[in-house]
Amino acid sequence: MGTFSRLYGAKGWLAIGIAALVIFVLFPVLSLAVPPDSAFHVSSYWVTLLGKIMCYAIVALAMDLIWGYCGILSLGHGLFFALGGYAMGMYLMRQIGREGQYQSDLPDFMVFLDWKELPWTWWMSDQFWWAMILVVAVPGLLAFVFGYFAFRSRVKGVYFSIITQALTFAAMLLFFRNATGFGGNNGFTDFKRILGFTIATPETRMALFAITGATLIGTLLLARWIVTSKFGRVLAAIRDAESRVAFCGYNTVHYKLAVFTLSAVICGIAGALYVPQVGIINPGEMSPANSIEIAIWVAVGGRGTLVGAIAGAGIVNGAKSFFTQAFPEFWLYFLGLLLILVTLFLPQGVVGLVNKMRGKS
Amino acid sequence: MSNAIAANEGGSFSHVATGGLDATHGVVLYLDDISVSFDGFKALNKLSLSIDVGELRCVIGPNGAGKTTMMDVITGKTRLDSGTCFFGQTIDLTRYTEAEIAHAGIGRKFQKPTIFEHHTVFENLELSMKADKRVRKSLFACLSSAERDRIAENLKLIRLADAADRVAGLLSHGQKQWLEIGMLLMQEPRLLLLDEPVAGMTDDETDRTADLFLSLAGRHSLVVVEHDMAFIEKIARKVTVLHEGSVLAEGPMSQVQNDPRVIEVYLGR
Numbered sequence: 265m266g267t268f269s270r271l272y273g274a275k276g277w278l279a280i281g282i283a284a285l286v287i288f289v290l291f292p293v294l295s296l297a298v299p300p301d302s303a304f305h306v307s308s309y310w311v312t313l314l315g316k317i318m319c320y321a322i323v324a325l326a327m328d329l330i331w332g333y334c335g336i337l338s339l340g341h342g343l344f345f346a347l348g349g350y351a352m353g354m355y356l357m358r359q360i361g362r363e364g365q366y367q368s369d370l371p372d373f374m375v376f377l378d379w380k381e382l383p384w385t386w387w388m389s390d391q392f393w394w395a396m397i398l399v400v401a402v403p404g405l406l407a408f409v410f411g412y413f414a415f416r417s418r419v420k421g422v423y424f425s426i427i428t429q430a431l432t433f434a435a436m437l438l439f440f441r442n443a444t445g446f447g448g449n450n451g452f453t454d455f456k457r458i459l460g461f462t463i464a465t466p467e468t469r470m471a472l473f474a475i476t477g478a479t480l481i482g483t484l485l486l487a488r489w490i491v492t493s494k495f496g497r498v499l500a501a502i503r504d505a506e507s508r509v510a511f512c513g514y515n516t517v518h519y520k521l522a523v524f525t526l527s528a529v530i531c532g533i534a535g536a537l538y539v540p541q542v543g544i545i546n547p548g549e550m551s552p553a554n555s556i557e558i559a560i561w562v563a564v565g566g567r568g569t570l571v572g573a574i575a576g577a578g579i580v581n582g583a584k585s586f587f588t589q590a591f592p593e594f595w596l597y598f599l600g601l602l603l604i605l606v607t608l609f610l611p612q613g614v615v616g617l618v619n620k621m622r623g624k625s
Numbered sequence: 626m627s628n629a630i631a632a633n634e635g636g637s638f639s640h641v642a643t644g645g646l647d648a649t650h651g652v653v654l655y656l657d658d659i660s661v662s663f664d665g666f667k668a669l670n671k672l673s674l675s676i677d678v679g680e681l682r683c684v685i686g687p688n689g690a691g692k693t694t695m696m697d698v699i700t701g702k703t704r705l706d707s708g709t710c711f712f713g714q715t716i717d718l719t720r721y722t723e724a725e726i727a728h729a730g731i732g733r734k735f736q737k738p739t740i741f742e743h744h745t746v747f748e749n750l751e752l753s754m755k756a757d758k759r760v761r762k763s764l765f766a767c768l769s770s771a772e773r774d775r776i777a778e779n780l781k782l783i784r785l786a787d788a789a790d791r792v793a794g795l796l797s798h799g800q801k802q803w804l805e806i807g808m809l810l811m812q813e814p815r816l817l818l819l820d821e822p823v824a825g826m827t828d829d830e831t832d833r834t835a836d837l838f839l840s841l842a843g844r845h846s847l848v849v850v851e852h853d854m855a856f857i858e859k860i861a862r863k864v865t866v867l868h869e870g871s872v873l874a875e876g877p878m879s880q881v882q883n884d885p886r887v888i889e890v891y892l893g894r
Contacts, residue, residue, distance in 0.1 A: 494766035497748055501741045508739040511700060512753045512812065513727035522760045 271488045280481060287477035292470050308469055315473040315541045317581045318480045322534035324561045324573035325483050326527040331559065332568035333491050334523050335503030337421075340428030341531050342555035343435050344403035348532030349545040350439075351402055353452035354386060355395035356463075356540060360456045372454070373447045383445040392459060399536040400529050407528030408521065415517045415524075420506075429552045436550035451546025458540050469541070476537045480574070483530055487570050490526075499523055500568075560599065564606050566613025575614050646713040646730055646815055653678045653816050653846045654699065659708030660870075661694055668694040669705070670870035676816070681842035683857050683878075684850045686867035687890060692850045693736060695867070696818045700733050701726045712816070728758075732814035736821050738801040742794030746785050746804060749793050750776045753808035776811070782837070783807035798825040806837070816846045823856050835859045866890075 272280065291314075294306040323345055330336050357371040366375040370382065388394040410431060414424060442448035461468045490496050501509045502516050510516050539545045548554075557580070565576020580602070587595040610617055646653075654676040661669040669691045676682050686692055697703035698710060701723045710718045716729055727733075741749050754772060756762070768776075780786040783803040788796065793804060802822060809817055822838075823831045831853065838847060838860050851857055857864065861878040866887050874884045881887055 490764070493764050494751070495760065495763040497744060497752055498763055500743060501752055504741050504743055505739045507702075507723070508735070508741070509752075510723040511727050511733050512758070512808070513724050513755075514758045515722070515724045518760050519763075 268485075271485060271492060280484070284477070284481060287481075288474055291473065295470055296466055308466055311466075311469050311473050312541055313585060315469075315476050316538060317578055318473075318476045319534045319538040319541070320558075320561065320581050321574040321577040322476075322480050322483050322537075323531050323558055324565065324577040325480075325487050325570060326530035326534070327558050327562045328567060328570055328573035329487050329490065329499075329530075330523050330527040331562060332570075332573070333496060333503065334499040334520060336520060336524065337425045337559060338428045338524065338527070339425045339552070339555045339559060340432040341527070341558050342552075343432035343550050344407060344528040344531035345535040345538070345554075345558075346435075346439075346545065346547075346549035347403045347406065348399045348535030349539040349549060350446055350452070350535075351395055351398035351532070352536035352539045353455075353545040354389040354398075354446075355392060356455040356458060357447075357452050358386075358390040359458060359460075360454065363456055364454070371447070371452075373442075373450065374445075377442055385445055395536075399532050403528040403532035403535075404525050407525045411521045411524040412517075415520045429555065432550050432555050433552050436547045436552075439547035439550060447546070449547060451544060451548075452539075453544040453546075455540065455543055463540060463543070472537065472541050476541070479533060479537060483533075484570060484574065490523075491570070495519070495522075557599075560603050562613075564602060564610075564613055566610075566615030569613070569615045572613050572615035579614065647715045648678050648713040648815070650714060651678055652676070653680075653713060654848070655709070655711040655714075656695070656699070657709045659695075659698060659710060660706045661691075661698060661703060662706060667870050669698065672708070672867075672871050674865060674872060676846055676848060679843045679846055681838060681847045681849065681860060681862055683861045683864045684848060684867060685852070685854075685857060685864060686873070689869075690867040691870040692867055693820060694870075696733060696820055696848075696850070699726075699818060700731060724758075727812065727814075730813075730815035731818065732809035732812045732816070733818045734802075734805050734809055734820055734822055736824070738798070738805045740793045740796075740801055740804050740808065742792070744793055745790050746780070746793050746796070747776060747789045749804055749808055750779055750811050754811040755813045779807050779811055782810070784833075799827060799830040802826060803830070803834070806834075810841075814845060817841070817848070819847065819849045819851075821851055822849060823851060823853050831856055832859075 269277075291306060291311065294304055295308070295311055298305045300307070323341060327338070327341055330338055360371065362369065364372040364375075366372055368375045370379065374382070382389070414427065419427065438444055439446055439451075440449050446452070455463050457463055458468065458472075461471075491499070498509065498514055498519055502519060506516055535545075535549075561576040561580050562573045563576070564580055565574065566572030580599070583598065583602075584595060587598055606613060612619070652675050654674075656672060656674045659669050659672045660667065672691065672695065674695075684692055684695070694703060698705050699718060701718060701721055705719060712718050712726075712729060712731060718726055721729070741752065744752070751768065751772075754775065756766070756772075777786070780789055783806060785796075785800060785804060785807070788800070793801070796804060802825065806819070806822065819838075823834050826834060835856060838849065841847060849857075849860065858878060863876065864878050864881045865872055866874045866881055866884075868890050873890065874881050874887050876884075
């Protein structure tokens with residue numbers, strides 16, 4: 265009994281248990297213990313790819329919380345993801361130490377720009393705990409302030425989507441500038457270490473992979489706990505009949521602000537896990553198209569189901585890595601086609617299709 | 626301090642520190658000289674109206690008379706251009722938001738039934754139940770057995786006890802109307818504003834609604850806007866006729882019905 269057991273039924277917990285077994289036992293064994301020449305060996309390519317997709321799945325969960333459950337289509341979630349990534353990236357840049365090309369205490373791009381000292385934004389950036397605070401605080405604070413003004417002014421629907429697109433676009437332009445102090449259009453790359461561990465070793469990669477898996481499962485349970493609480497029912501009520509919720513005595517601005525901020529923080533954490541695994545963060549992550557893609561993952565998987573968000577992120581990104589290798593020029597056509605097909609034939613996404621096939625309305 | 630307001634002490638509604646509803650002089654709602662205009666069109670034109678504690682007041686009037694706008698003003702949805710709007714003697718409704726006004730004790734039923742279509746009937750009532758409605762409380766909220774009993778009682782009253790676990794969107798139109806009334810009652814309002822509550826109901830449902838309203842009067846104050854004259858005749862004690870944004874006539878149904886001005890604008894059509 266208790267708060268946890270009520271979240272999912274026996275089958276749900278079994279599925280989560282199997283997923284945990286795969287992430288924490290099967291993958292580490294196949295990747296680290298099985299010799300590379302064995303057919304069962306999992307190469308670091310697959311570890312990185314799956315780790316990356318799990319980061320996207322965390323973002324998709326955050327998107328589903330706000331869009332699927334509260335009906336707010338934010339098209340700026342890529343920004344929160346990128347901000348978390350940048351916060352982590354600053355720390356990773358400092359961990360390079362004097363091993364950069366210019367053998368300076370400053371990150372290479374600053375030497376290149378002929379800067380003599382770190383800008384104030386890099387204060388404490390060599391401290392891991394400070395980076396962790398920034399990962400949560402920067403996306404959270406931005407979402408809180410931005411959301412406060414947007415929701416208080418009753419900006420809704422497509423208008424909210426548009427201003428969030430504008431927000432991430434503006435941030436991208438800002439980060440493109442060298443003077444902003446975050447590496448301009450090259451962003452951060454060439455990371456060497458994290459917490460003293462060499463970042464490219466299979467062991468470190470596997471540790472990051474496992475932490476990402478744990479975060480994904482944790483986020484799923486947190487999100488599930490939220491949507492099954494009264495708070496979650498209020499969110500869904502706001503989605504369906506906001507004025508009725510207000511006339512019931514709920515301050516809908518506070519509810520929307522709470523879920524928007526939480527959603528941004530989750531994205532920031534996903535971004536921080538993404539950067540050390542992928543090895544690069546640049547302003548391209550803030551491009552408006554990236555944020556739209558997040559919405560596509562959730563739409564493909566099925567809105568308002570949580571599991572669908574994870575499935576959607578997996579399906580679309582799995583297809584993406586296949587297409588961009590096999591037929592790179594067709595990827596965007598395929599993505600567009602997928603979105604059209606899902607909108608026309610699968611309004612409930614893949615989860616809706618599965619439910620239908622199992623005979624559950 | 627009344628319970629309606631005390632629940633919000635120190636919270637987001639803390640500035641409703643009005644000391645709660647004070648209706649000791651027998652008036653629960655007092656509108657005076659209210660004007661509202663939209664792009665030059667006077668939706669309300671120097672409207673004055675007062676509702677006594679426990680009264681059941683019917684408001685009628687042709688389309689565009691300002692009935693719905695009046696409810697919008699009372700519930701904080703529409704801002705007025707001039708005039709005063711008081712709930713009891715102390716709460717100036719023009720200063721509060723919809724949620725704050727709901728907390729103060731005014732419940733509203735919309736013209737078109739607005740319920741939470743994807744929630745179950747039970748959840749609809751749970752969400753509207755009077756409680757601390759701040760974010761943190763909602764995250765950790767857990768229904769007490771007393772609250773479950775209250776919901777069960779309400780389900781019986783609105784005759785949806787068998788449909789408690791049904792998704793509200795699947796209810797019939799009349800049942801949705803009843804559910805919305807049930808949701809209002811869960812808020813324990815002092816004043817109920819009901820905009821066309823029997824629209825789309827069967828005759829049988831209409832009769833039962835009339836009985837329900839008559840039983841509610843006394844404990845609550847009710848303002849009913851309705852076009853169904855048979856229904857009005859059944860429940861009416863005092864009727865107010867609105868026309869072009871102001872009160873045309875007011876009094877018992879028989880007197881209003883025979884008023885030549887009323888016949889001209891409305892009944893005599």
